[in-house]
Structure formats: C-alpha cells, structure tokens
Amino acid sequence: MMTVMAAGRALRRNLPGGVSAGRVGAVLNRNVGALRSGPAYWLVLLSGFFEPLLYLLSIGVGVGALVGTVPVGGRPVDYAVFVAPAMLAVSAMSGALAETTFNVFFKFKYAKTYDAVLATPVRPVEIALGELMWALVRCLFYTVLFLVVMVVLGLTSVGGALAAFPATALVGVAFGATGMAISTFLRGWQDFDLLTTGQFTLFLFSGTFSPVQDYPVVFEVIVTLTPLYHAVELVRGLAVGPVGWTLLVHAAYLVVMAVAGLWVAARRIGKLLLV
Amino acid sequence: MAEEPLIVARGLVKRFGEFTAVDGIDVSVERGEAFGFLGPNGAGKSSTMRMISCVSPPTAGELRILGMDPVRDGVAIRGRLGVCPQLGNLDTDLSVFENLTTYARYFGLSRAEARRRATELLEFVQLADRAKGKVEPLSGGMKQRLTIARALVNDPEIVLLDEPTTGLDPQARHLLWERLYQLKRQGVTLVLTTHYMDEAEQLCDRLVVMDGGRIVAEGSPRELIDRYSTPEVVELRFAGGAEVAVKLDGVGERVDALPDRVLVYARDGDAAVAEVHRRGLSPSSVLVRRSTLEDVFLHLTGRTLVD
Amino acid sequence: MAHSTVAVLERHLTLYRRLFWASAMSSFLLPVLFLVSIGLGVGGYVGDLGGVSYLQWIVPGVMAATAFQMAVGETTYPVLGDFKWTRGYHAMRATPVRIGDMVAGQVLFMVVRVLPQTAVFLAIVVLFGGLRSWWSVVTPLVCAAVVVASALPVMGVSARIDNDGYFALLFRFVMIPMTLFAGVFFPVAQLPLVAQWLAWVSPLWHGVELCRAATLGVAPPWPIWAHALCLVAWTVAGGWFAMRGFARRLAV
Ligand SMILES: Nc1ncnc2c1ncn2[C@@H]1O[C@H](COP(=O)(O)OP(=O)(O)OP(=O)(O)O)[C@@H](O)[C@H]1O
Ligand SMILES: [Mg+2]
Numbered sequence: 001m002m003t004v005m006a007a008g009r010a011l012r013r014n015l016p017g018g019v020s021a022g023r024v025g026a027v028l029n030r031n032v033g034a035l036r037s038g039p040a041y042w043l044v045l046l047s048g049f050f051e052p053l054l055y056l057l058s059i060g061v062g063v064g065a066l067v068g069t070v071p072v073g074g075r076p077v078d079y080a081v082f083v084a085p086a087m088l089a090v091s092a093m094s095g096a097l098a099e100t101t102f103n104v105f106f107k108f109k110y111a112k113t114y115d116a117v118l119a120t121p122v123r124p125v126e127i128a129l130g131e132l133m134w135a136l137v138r139c140l141f142y143t144v145l146f147l148v149v150m151v152v153l154g155l156t157s158v159g160g161a162l163a164a165f166p167a168t169a170l171v172g173v174a175f176g177a178t179g180m181a182i183s184t185f186l187r188g189w190q191d192f193d194l195l196t197t198g199q200f201t202l203f204l205f206s207g208t209f210s211p212v213q214d215y216p217v218v219f220e221v222i223v224t225l226t227p228l229y230h231a232v233e234l235v236r237g238l239a240v241g242p243v244g245w246t247l248l249v250h251a252a253y254l255v256v257m258a259v260a261g262l263w264v265a266a267r268r269i270g271k272l273l274l275v
Numbered sequence: 276m277a278e279e280p281l282i283v284a285r286g287l288v289k290r291f292g293e294f295t296a297v298d299g300i301d302v303s304v305e306r307g308e309a310f311g312f313l314g315p316n317g318a319g320k321s322s323t324m325r326m327i328s329c330v331s332p333p334t335a336g337e338l339r340i341l342g343m344d345p346v347r348d349g350v351a352i353r354g355r356l357g358v359c360p361q362l363g364n365l366d367t368d369l370s371v372f373e374n375l376t377t378y379a380r381y382f383g384l385s386r387a388e389a390r391r392r393a394t395e396l397l398e399f400v401q402l403a404d405r406a407k408g409k410v411e412p413l414s415g416g417m418k419q420r421l422t423i424a425r426a427l428v429n430d431p432e433i434v435l436l437d438e439p440t441t442g443l444d445p446q447a448r449h450l451l452w453e454r455l456y457q458l459k460r461q462g463v464t465l466v467l468t469t470h471y472m473d474e475a476e477q478l479c480d481r482l483v484v485m486d487g488g489r490i491v492a493e494g495s496p497r498e499l500i501d502r503y504s505t506p507e508v509v510e511l512r513f514a515g516g517a518e519v520a521v522k523l524d525g526v527g528e529r530v531d532a533l534p535d536r537v538l539v540y541a542r543d544g545d546a547a548v549a550e551v552h553r554r555g556l557s558p559s560s561v562l563v564r565r566s567t568l569e570d571v572f573l574h575l576t577g578r579t580l581v582d
Numbered sequence: 583m584a585h586s587t588v589a590v591l592e593r594h595l596t597l598y599r600r601l602f603w604a605s606a607m608s609s610f611l612l613p614v615l616f617l618v619s620i621g622l623g624v625g626g627y628v629g630d631l632g633g634v635s636y637l638q639w640i641v642p643g644v645m646a647a648t649a650f651q652m653a654v655g656e657t658t659y660p661v662l663g664d665f666k667w668t669r670g671y672h673a674m675r676a677t678p679v680r681i682g683d684m685v686a687g688q689v690l691f692m693v694v695r696v697l698p699q700t701a702v703f704l705a706i707v708v709l710f711g712g713l714r715s716w717w718s719v720v721t722p723l724v725c726a727a728v729v730v731a732s733a734l735p736v737m738g739v740s741a742r743i744d745n746d747g748y749f750a751l752l753f754r755f756v757m758i759p760m761t762l763f764a765g766v767f768f769p770v771a772q773l774p775l776v777a778q779w780l781a782w783v784s785p786l787w788h789g790v791e792l793c794r795a796a797t798l799g800v801a802p803p804w805p806i807w808a809h810a811l812c813l814v815a816w817t818v819a820g821g822w823f824a825m826r827g828f829a830r831r832l833a834v
Contacts, residue, residue, distance in 0.1 A: 040747025058762035204619035
C-alpha cells in the first residue's frame, strides 16, 4: 500500500505526455549509483576530456605556430582561437555520444539493464530522457573544464565563455539524443567502427580545422547539411564572434535534431524490448 | 459477488511474425493462489509470462490483470507486480544492495524507504552479508535469490517467477521454495513456470500443462494425477531393450514403452509385477512407485519433461 | 620459422578475414581523411615547411602514425580479450604452442598487415603528389619496425591488467599524445624541452623521421643507425616485457 501511494505521488508530478519526473530521476539515479562501481568508469570519464584538449594543443597551438592567422567573419584571428571553439563543440559532442552510444548500447543489448527497468512502471520515453540527462551531465562536465582552459590560455573572454556554455548544452542534447537513436539500430560491436569513422569524419571536416569557405563548393554544401558544422558555427559565433541572426539557424538545426533523436530513440526502445 | 480474478486471459495469442508461440489460451488466477505453468522447452511459458508482466503486447485475445488492461494501464499494473525473469538481468555495475535500492526508485519509493526495503529483503533471502559486494561473483543460486528479492521490492500483489529454480542445487532450491511458501502465507499471489514436476507439486495450488503454445490440461496436481494417471507406476528395464513391450499387453491399465524402460500404469503395482513374472518375462530391474506429474506429462504430450 | 608461430599467425589471419571490412576504414580511409583535412585544408595556410609543401611534410608522419595506431589497437582489446573473455591463449597453452610463439605469431600478423597497408597508402598519396623520392619504397619496412617496437610493450601491458578501463588511459595519455606530438604534424623542435625528450624516447618519432627522410629523400635528424637502434631497443625491451607478462598470466 505504501508503494502504491508513493507511486501515486510520483505520478502526480507529471510532465507532458504522462512522463513522470520521478521515474526519469530514477533512471538517472541508476547511473549515479554505477559511478561507485570502481575506478574504471571514472578513468574513462575523466580521460575523455583530454582528447579534444590534446588536439587543441597539437593542431591549434603546434601547427598554429606555422599558420599564423585565419579569417573569421572577415577579421583575422589566431589559428588557436579559431580551433578552440571547434574543439569545445567536439568535446560536447563526444561526451554526449560516448554515453548514449557505447554505454546505452551495452546496457540495451548485453547487460539487459532496460529489460529489468521496463518490468517496472518506468516507460521507454522515461528511459530515453534519463539517459539523455546523464549524457548531458557528462557533456557539461567536459565543456565547463574546456571553457576554463580556453579562458586561461586567453583563447576566449569570460563573457564569450559564458555565452558559449549554454550552446554546448544544446550541442550535447542534440548529439546525445541522436546517438541514442542510432545505438538502437546497431547490430553489434563491429558497427561501432562505422560509427567512429563517421564521427571522425565530422570531426575533420566541419569547419573545425579550416574555414568551410575554403572547401570546394560541392563539398561545402554537403558540410553545411551535417550536424557538427552547425554546432561548431554556433559555439564559435558565441565564443569568438561575430554574433548574428545566422546563429539562430544553427541553434534551430540542433533543436530539431534533439527532438527527432529523442522521439526515434524512445519509440525504438519500446519497439525492440516490448515484443 | 466474488472478487474478479487477478489475472484473466481469454483466447490469448502471441505471434512472432508467422510463428505462433502462444495459441489461444484461457487462464484465470485468483488472489492468494500459487499458479503454475508446466511445459517442455518452447511450450510458450515465458511468452505468456512476458505478456502478463506487461512487457509484451498480446497479438490477440483478451488479457486483464488486476482488473486493468495491460496495454493501456501498463504503468499502473507494473507498479503492483514483481517480476523474476528467466534470464537474469541484475545490474553488474551496482552492488548487491544498490541493485535493490536502484530498482525500488523505479517504483517511486523514497530513498529511505528503498534502503529499508533493501535491508529487509536481503535478510529475507539470506544475502545480508553480501550487501556491499558486487553481483558478478555471486553463485547462481545467490543471484536467483537476489533477483527474487528485487522482484519483491515494491511489495507486489502478484509475483511472476519464470523458472525460479532452474540450475540450482537441491539445497538452494529448498531454500527458495521455503521463501516462496512464506510469501504465499503472506497472501501474495504467485505465478510460476517450471520444468520440474516436484516443484509444481510442492508449490502450486493449481497448474496448467502447456505444449506447443496450447493448454493441454488444467487442475490441481492431485486432480491431474488422478485424471491422467493411475495411482501406481511400475518401471521395468529389460536387458534386451524395450521390444518386449508387446508381450506386456494387457498388464495394468496402460503400457508406455520408452527408449530405456517400460512404464506400466496400474492400480496395484505389486499385482502388475506378479503378472509380468507370470508371463515368463524377467526384467533386469523393477521399481514400483506412486504416480507423479511426470507421468501425467508423459501421457499428455508423449514426451518426458526434462530431456 | 617455428611451425607453432605460423599456426598462431594463421589463427589471427583467420579471425581478421571476418573483420577486414570494418578495419579497412581505420587502416585506409582515416589516414587519407587526415591528409585531406590537415594536409590540404590547414596546409593551405601553412605554406612551405623545410622547403617542401606542408602536405608532403606530413605524409610520412601520418603513414607512421597509422601503423603505430594499428599496433596499439591490435594489442589492447584483442590481447586482453584472449586472456579474459575468449581465453584464446589458454587454448593455445594446452597445445605445443609456446609463449614465444604466441607473441611472435601475433606480432607477425601485424607485420603482415602493415606492409600492404602502407603500400596502398603510398599508392594513394602519390596521386596527391605527396612523395618526393624513390626511397619511399622502404617506408613499409620502417612502418613494420614501428609496429613491432610499439606492439610488444603494449602487449606486455595488456597481459598485466584485468580491467579494460585502463585502455582509455593508454589511448588518451600515450597513444593520442604520441600521435599528436611526436613530429607528425609539426617539428618537435617547437615543443618545450621536456616534451622534446619524451618525443625522442618514443618509438613513433624515430619511425616518423625515418619515413620522412625516405619520402623527401633527405637525411634524417639523427644518423640512421641511431634511429634504428632506438627501435631495436624498444623491440628487445618490449619483447622481454611481453613474454614475462604472458608467462605470468598463463602460469596461474
Ligand atoms: N522474441 C521472440 N522472437 C521470435 N520467437 C520467439 C521470441 N520469443 C520466443 N519465441 C519463440 O516462441 C516459442 C516459445 O518460447 P518461450 O520462451 O515462450 O518458451 P518456454 O516455454 O518459456 O520455453 P523454455 O522452457 O525453454 O523457457 C519458442 O519457439 C521461441 O523460439
Ligand atoms: Mg522460458
């Protein structure tokens, strides 16, 4: 009886679509609990921060010394200043993706975590939301640290960092939701090679290391259709400038991506596990 | 008017593509009952259990659980069920204790309540000393007990157990049975599947025998034995194999030749043995025993259960 | 060559057949993408470096780094997996195969892979005008030496750990930094002195400089024998480390 009452209380705090905040929180709570499972997860979590940072130092600073300046919005800026916001967007993307692809796939297919969860009142969309929020936590953990590094190295101003921060959250949610949707389609670990290759291709060609205007026109058009490009442009616009209306277009792209990803993910989890 | 049964199925069907796993079954389970599904591999027991746990929508037919519709009211129903699946899905990233508390949160229990329940249940399944440990190194029986504890965390009205004792040693099985009795005494409704006749006889008030997705018999263990078997069974082994079965025609009420032995169903076992010897046959071994569900099953499906 | 070593090599080749297409991505496609993005894209802003185009300058670096990453990739999860999950080494242990055969056979497998892989890379970059000397044909051998010198020590590490979470550390704090700072993308002379020292110690830097000397047709920064000696030192020390790690793990 106690239980029924408690469940009732949780149900009353409903979000739109009958989503219960309490149950989403319970999914999140599971991941917090797993943090105590040992050092391995922490190591993976912490070390993930360094990858974009190392690229910033190697390509941004190291190769940057050979480059000098590149034009941003008609204004020449230091190459490291140009690369830094791109690496920030990348760290938001990879933080969220690592959680919603690798970890979600493992729980989905091998650990059977969600089979157990779905035998409780928790619904597929609540699982998707809980996992997405957890991915966002990891993403923001990376981007806050990265922004601190950028400010310390003089690659952006404090104001720029504060403006870029919420944008990194949007990037994380958009990629996290899409990653989760994708991981419901993966057949096995071998598909991760494809996913990693795709992710790495985006990393290399989204206006990250050189302005997209330099690319051949066909190539440039293709790139403007891909998600990391919009993430990079949005974050770079806020951190380095110039700020303009086009930033709203980039943000809108990411919002659509987040909603679509979440919708597909929730449907697929339900469809595959509730058979 | 009597209370509506907790679980009612009418013409329940489950198909996977073309394949029909559950082929129109009728079942009803009353409050406080221990109800069993008995059947060989692939009979459709787990498929039925998953429909009852509201994680698998029925393809056709009617299913009501706790007076509600599992598709529409899945959330509310699952909140009052405890499920112990056939394939273990404990969370190996969490400790034994956290497995219970985390699961409790899915039902909306408060943190304090979750901890209290977890402590209580680990005591109940005799795992309190492993609370802080990891799940991975637990033995099969311990994992099974932990899964049952997890299924009880929300104080469920119905507990669904899919082959709860498969793979356990006799001692672990008896411990589990004893815990399940205790639950039953507390008024919890139990629904379980099993391959084991002794388990069904021990635990179930009522059971159905499933084969090929259909129900082939229903009743209490005693009723089934009375209906489909004789009070006694004689097991005979012959050095030369089972070909001698033809010579046993007319001994007892029915004769079943299995690859390794011949079963003679009789009201009086000793009299049947005497008749066998009178016909000049000399079996290498003779065993007279009371009839069990195993014989019922053999009769109904033409197959032995644990093969 | 010992029959058992060949048997181990064959086992890895059999497994590889099934994974060929998945790994073709990282072996052939990624290095080319790298060249296009950094070599052509960023190279446009760099201009010339040491009298050659930036693209020509990083071609040998990307080539050696690809071989190096393959070596690390093949000796982390697969090695731990054969100890822990599939227990392939335990199966071998129950046959006349010796520890030396297990290690040598697996390293040989990577050498067999890296030779054609580097050759294909050469054929692709020649289309971009990325090579300047006929000495380029020796780069597959240099890459093979890099593979051997880096695979062995990593095998030793994989034989000693039990949790694959540590690989994340190895990737982020050893493999990626080495790829990014051991003279692949910019001269190590730009690094602070301590970092230069680290680069000089790493097997990759020696491989990169030997490949660069070959594709540009110039003399390497150190005498060839000195570069070679460093790679040999890694091979000998790594081989000892790996053999001991295998022996200890399989002893229990
Ligand atoms: N998700 C699924 N997709 C396709 N076929 C399935 C699925 N689940 C079960 N089946 C098929 O349905 C049939 C019944 O399976 P079920 O698991 O219900 O049997 P069971 O009685 O529980 O058997 P066991 O005693 O082996 O556990 C089997 O033939 C099985 O292959
Ligand atoms: Mg089953």
